[in-house]
Amino acid sequence: MRRYHIQGRDDYAAYNRLVGLVTKLASTLKKLPPADPERIELTDALLGRLYDLGTIPAKRSLADVAALSTSALARRRLAIVMVRLRMADTPKAAAAFVEAGHVRVGPTPVTDPAFHVSRSAEDWVTWTDTSGIKRKVAAYNDAVDDFDLLEA
Numbered sequence: 001m002r003r004y005h006i007q008g009r010d011d012y013a014a015y016n017r018l019v020g021l022v023t024k025l026a027s028t029l030k031k032l033p034p035a036d037p038e039r040i041e042l043t044d045a046l047l048g049r050l051y052d053l054g055t056i057p058a059k060r061s062l063a064d065v066a067a068l069s070t071s072a073l074a075r076r077r078l079a080i081v082m083v084r085l086r087m088a089d090t091p092k093a094a095a096a097f098v099e100a101g102h103v104r105v106g107p108t109p110v111t112d113p114a115f116h117v118s119r120s121a122e123d124w125v126t127w128t129d130t131s132g133i134k135r136k137v138a139a140y141n142d143a144v145d146d147f148d149l150l151e152a
Contacts, residue, residue: 004074005091011114015073022050026065054119078103079113081122102131 006012025046032039047059055072056064074080079094082103088094095113097103103110105117106124117125127134138144 003091004071004077005079005095005113006074006077007095007113012070012074015070018073019068019070022046022068023066026062030062052119053116054122073116076116076118077113078105078110078115078117078125081117081125085122085125087125087127097133102127102133104128 001009001012029039029043029046043062044059046065047056047062050056050065050068051059054076055068058064078098079088079091082088082094082097083091087103088097098113098115099111101109101111104126105115105121109128127137135144
């Protein structure tokens with residue numbers, strides 16, 4: 001909980017419960033014959049969904065699903081993704097930025113550091129337009145736009 005700055009035990013319990021359900025589904029699928037069309041379809045759907053969520057590294061086999069851990073879900077939290085993108089030094093600082101309203105995912109500002117960032121949404125994590133942090137970063141990089149100066 002400390003490593004991923006999970007603030008509530010109920011979040012960790014929910015991640016743990018979800019991992020348990022997914023691994024149980026994977027073990028049920030493994031019991032079906034390998035050539036069963038239903039197993040193939042459900043396995044492809046499960047692997048595709050988990051890959052899109054960013055919890056498994058590749059869409060290879062049910063062995064990847066069996067190795068799924070609670071940490072894999074916790075690594076997709078917005079605060080942790082921000083640290084990986086070097087928008088913050090620590091998950092605690094990233095959570096403070098998110099709670100203060102400085103971050104958006106796509107066009108929507110997000111104030112929950114537990115927000116799950118999918119693989120496709122990871123490219124859209126940015127500072128909000130009104131964020132003072134965005135202005136400081138732009139000033140540091142000598143990339144301040146004249147239009148942005150009018151809003152300040």
